Amino acid sequence: MSAPLIEMRGITKIFGAVKANEAVDLSVAPGEILGLLGENGAGKTTLMNVLFGAYAPDAGEILVEGRPVAIHNSADALAAGIGMVHQHFHLAPRLTVLENLLIGIPGKSGRIDRAGGLARLQEIGHQHGLSLDPNLPVSALSVGEQQRLEIIKALFRGAKLLILDEPTAVLAPSEVDGLFAALRSMAAQGLGIIFISHKLNEVRALTHRCVVLRHGKVAGRVDHPASTTSAEMAKLMCGHEIVPPTREASTPGAAVLTLDGISTSGHAGTPLRDVSLFVRAGEILGIAGVSGNGQRALADVISGMLPPKAGTMTIAGKTVTQFSPRELQALGLGRIPEDRMTTGLVTNLPLADSMVLPRIGTESFSRKGLLNPTAIRAFAEEQIKAYDIRCPGPMVRAGALSGGNLQKALLARELAFDPKVLIVSQPTRGLDIGAARFIHEKFLAMRAKGCGIIVIGEDLEELLMLSDRIAVMYEGRIAGTLPSADATVARLGLMMTGAVQTGEAA
């Protein structure tokens, strides 16, 4: 066999106390699609950032077509034919598609070479079926289109190896097919591709070979992903079997939260229209629906951030319609928001501060109006241990944590105070199976303890597994509620499109 396109040997990268990568070997041949798997925080992104020159490795070497190369920055990586599509896109939203493509490309007689850029853009469009309007500002593109632009950007610079960091995490299922078609076409033309994902069915469908990382080290290699089961891969990723949790039968108690005829207005997104629902103690109510059908408003009303225009809300029989988030919290409402980064925590503050944020003025964390840093730290340290949150310590910037670990931190923060009602949105989006399983188990444990939980989500399998009852939202209304024993993916799917209305509450 000829020399691989790219070879990484013995790569080690250390951040403070965290060994993000330890002696990792990996290679990609031309025309090969390599899957890079691992739990959140396993070190996949770090490894690829080393390859792309964004991070300097502490040990190890990189070979391109058999020759060792020194990659100190992205310019070196690009020159060596390595392109990367980052998980969070590296685009300037206010500049145009063409400008984002031409950044860092030498001009022609002192000017930006627009004509050359347009020609090259068209060529790439023909070659791989990837096209975009060059004059649109990036802010006008959908997420899928922005990703396409990132891929074009890499090809534009003559990438021979394309790295994609969790590209499917941001895509709708229909867009995933288009992406896979483009990737297969590129591989067929001799490009090497590194595809990062923790969605095992995708990895099995797309890749030729896989490398699995665990705690920064290579935990295993899979030579025939298509003929390997998801369970086997999951075991490599987590180091142990993943058993789906079981929802034990239980008899729910009295209603802990009820909404009666709630309507809203003046909210970004779909408003609520005459929404009535309830959740009982020891019960999980799933809210299914295509996102954008009022789920945001529902979560905001329940957590007290959006006062409803009409209707009443009660917690344990007490009317709380116009209560502030803080008052609701004091009554035992816990909330895990949809967007961990913007409404969940403060990315620039220490993790410990974010973990006590909703209760910062309470006696647990302050004394005579002053913060009690010892208590805050102790609380954070305790939760970090209890939830196995992987981070350098409680004083690290919250923004430095990976998504899965942030989600665990948010969960820890709410569950530590034994909420009576818990409202969560998209609890496992972007998380690997291990982390998702962990979160599911916590929910079921809370249910057993008598907490009423509302889970808003798009993943129907997840909702079916967790929920006792499932309500479907459509255009700001509850289109119907089913006991999950009667619900199937197909039936819920129909209700989500507004085609049928079934169930106890119309």
Next chain:
Amino acid sequence: MSAVFEQIFQVGFLAAIIRIATPLAFATLGEMFSERAGVLNLGIEGIMLLSAMAGFTAASLSGNLWLGVLVAVLVGALMGALHALFTVALGLSQHVCGIGVTLFSSGLAYFLYRLIFGQQSVPPSIDGFKPVPIPLLSDIPILGPAVFNQFTLVYLAIVAVPLAAFVLYRTPWGLSVRMVGENPRAADSAGVSVIATRFQAVILGGALMGLAGAFLTMAQFNAFTFGVVSGRGWVAIALVVFGRWDPWRSAGAALLFAFVDALQLRMQASGLGHIPYEAFLMLPFIFTIVAMAFMSRNAVAPSALLKPFRREER
């Protein structure tokens, strides 16, 4: 009343606007380049003062005005480099460092001026730049004498505006500047050095601020006084916002401010003597505040303004 208006709107009025706008235009373009790259330069007031002093001193000692301009530009660039060292290379607070640069430069200017010229009852002056009429163009009625019978530095400012727009929007370097000001990570992953680009933009900005200073002491006042800049740097910062970080709009903002300032000067000199002159002095600043209040609402600053770039941070 009509006599007052006549007195205000003479031919000289237009010329005065152009003259007042020139240092503002240089300073505004300088600040704009810096901010487009993501670096707020509050050192502008001090950089203008120090450059004005240095240029004046060089011209006065050598008798060569253009040498003075060169020195002013170099000093401006040097102070820009100092600001970039703190804010870009070391990633320190742009606000604090900018104010530090202003305090340091102003102090240095006062100190050196005293050291070189001592305490004199009448500040020493130089024979500054003279207007250079452009053949043919200066014969155009009204516009000719006002715009085309000006100092060479004025012509330079007029050329600088389209040039700045060309550099910013049409050259690869300009695109890099805009990109590091919007999303430095995007620039970095496209192989553009964020640090180098920001350094270059802040240094270019400093050089333009130096030109502004040079104009004050070598064309407008022909002497250096401690109040020679008197807030023009701060005004330029407002004008950049007013001009929405665009060279053309920024130059337009400078012209508008100059118009109000020239108007105010004329009103002081005219028959409206019963109003205290301080009231007129306030006018341009009130204008700036009001204009800012309206314009800054839909002005969007470069996304990465004030944000230092460190590669291994997320």
